[in-house]
Amino acid sequence: RKEVEQDPGPFNVPEGATVAFNCTYSNSASQSFFWYRQDCRKEPKLLMSVYSSGNEDGRFTAQLNRASQYISLLIRDSKLSDSATYLCVVNSLSNDYKLSFGAGTTVTVRA
């Protein structure tokens, strides 16, 4: 079983819509969670950390559900520039330096 699993999508949404997707992780003792975004043929960039109580950064809201071992990302008022692949990232059980990356969820926002 992969450490981090994501629905690859794609999620095709119109501009202005809300889109949400989850990822699940296998190690119940994981402590650190992140969302990264990766544009086509570019390097990943940190979007936001995910905190236990949930957190918001502008139009982006991240939630953590430890009981069910999933993380969610919600994008409100989608912009064309939000089109990207969103990577769910969890720290390794044994090593805080080592991150496990999901394969990504692709979001395409259309005009």
Next chain:
Amino acid sequence: GAGVSQSPSNKVTEKGKDVELRCDPISGHTALYWYRQSLGQGLEFLIYFQGNSAPDKSGLPSDRFSAERTGGSVSTLTIQRTQQEDSAVYLCASSPGLAGRRGEQYFGPGTRLTVT
């Protein structure tokens, strides 16, 4: 400020040749990471450095792969006797290395390696 830089940006090599990939991390970042990403795939962890030490080499695919870091700064990833399955984008990242911030990794643009 300057971000993570990698060189070369593209490398085409013949099967069996050795290649060396270079990474310059963000100044002051103590932790440095190497990943590779095959087309349409997720990131595969290869190795990380804490300072000049590599506590975890478990991700290196075979003994043809090695990496070093000197002066707590520049790192090189060497692949000996390249094979076609080594073709991928090799990404380097650095982070402050502080507890609680190790997941904040800053990636370079990658080196696209093609083995013919």
